[in-house]
Amino acid sequence: MTKTSSAMTPSAKAPTARERLLAAANELFYAEGVQTVGIDRIIEHAGVAKASLYNTFGGKEQLIRAYLDSRHVRLTERLLRAVEAAEDPRDRLLAVFDAQVELFAQQTYHGCAFVAASAEAKHGSAIEEASDTSRAWIRALFTDLAREAGVPDPEALARQLHLLYDGGGVSARMDRDPSAGAVAREAAGVLIDAALSKRP
Amino acid sequence: MTKTSSAMTPSAKAPTARERLLAAANELFYAEGVQTVGIDRIIEHAGVAKASLYNTFGGKEQLIRAYLDSRHVRLTERLLRAVEAAEDPRDRLLAVFDAQVELFAQQTYHGCAFVAASAEAKHGSAIEEASDTSRAWIRALFTDLAREAGVPDPEALARQLHLLYDGGGVSARMDRDPSAGAVAREAAGVLIDAALSKRP
DNA sequence: AGGACCGACCAGACCGGTCTGTTCGGTCAC
DNA sequence: GTGACCGAACAGACCGGTCTGGTCGGTCCT
Secondary structure, three states: OOOOOOOOOOOOOOOOHHHHHHHHHHHHHHHHOOOOOOHHHHHHHHOOOHHHHHHHOOOHHHHHHHHHHHHHHHHHHHHHHHHHOOOOHHHHHHHHHHHHHHHHHOOOOOOOHHHHHHHHOOOOOHHHHHHHHHHHHHHHHHHHHHHHHOOOOHHHHHHHHHHHHHHHHHHHHHOOOOOHHHHHHHHHHHHHHHHHOOOO | OOOOOOOOOOOOOOOOHHHHHHHHHHHHHHHHOOOOOOHHHHHHHHOOOHHHHHHHOOOHHHHHHHHHHHHHHHHHHHHHHHHHHOOOHHHHHHHHHHHHHHHHHOOOOOOOHHHHHHOOOOOOOHHHHHHHHHHHHHHHHHHHHHHHHOOOOHHHHHHHHHHHHHHHHHHHHHOOOOOHHHHHHHHHHHHHHHHHOOOO
């Protein structure tokens, strides 16, 4: 009845090698960086043979790409869930920062995975590609919500809020201070109100 | 008369091994990352013997530290110069972002060196130490300028502006878009005005 | 003045270790 | 038996770091 080994569905039974690999990558790459963590540690932590990694993903670069893609999926889910819980257009914009506050509170938080991974990535790499995709999505989310709120220049407000979003992540990591989320949220409120006041 | 070999003064003549090493580190570390660039490439680019590196700095970690320290010195000089050129308290706060705009315009700009270097640094490293020092200095600068401007809560405004400052740097690098500087400056103006309006 | 000396430096061989990526034989479930 | 998987060994490049040997300009001593 239950197809456990189909590898296409995560299934409820024993996790496949791919899943364990991705989980290990998520833990180690995120905590220590994609450059400093070697594949030996990944496969050891995943309890997987090296050949399985290369059969499944093809190489470290592709594993990093898959790791970043999975981060992006979880990011969009988290943000969408937070935004949908709010109704007032202004609150929907702020909901993004509420999600950030919640995220920073976890002691596992170690900054934006894309910012960290792209810090030492060469131009044109898969890392840059994944970062661009994720950042474009966030920018579009901010723009849509800003337009929804009825500000005269949604693009401009979106760029400002994106700056705050980035700054919050960097500050929370670099200063080891989760309260950066609250600061970002407060500043966002000011910027939103200023943009709103220009359109009566 | 002239003591050229004293090694304490950079002198005007031929650059010493230490200077060339630091210059090479500044170029390669900043452009490609402190992890990905090996010391072999540093010494080759500097035209220096490997032993000179280890005699002068003691190791890669210390070279990175010296590189970051030199970045910090240049950063403070640049910001101080920009701030001192302005007279109005509000303009002095904005001058920090003017300096950022100018910085982003250089095509060599590749993001904040401290953000990049600390992305894959382990907790308690010399990199973290240097980052903390630099960030504390910037925070103090913002706080002083905010106090000078007479806002009721200088610390709060400083934290907001620091967020914008960080966000501008990240966005300029990740999006390969220097206009993030102008966006940050504009948002800073809004936040400053909002803080100012609370104190008559 | 001239020879011994010395510190700063370069060139490069070399070390142990680690990196990514490959290969192969064995095992277990279906 | 067939495919997915593990454990282990392997190759080749590269890492940070050490060490030897040689060059050169300046300084001191006589």
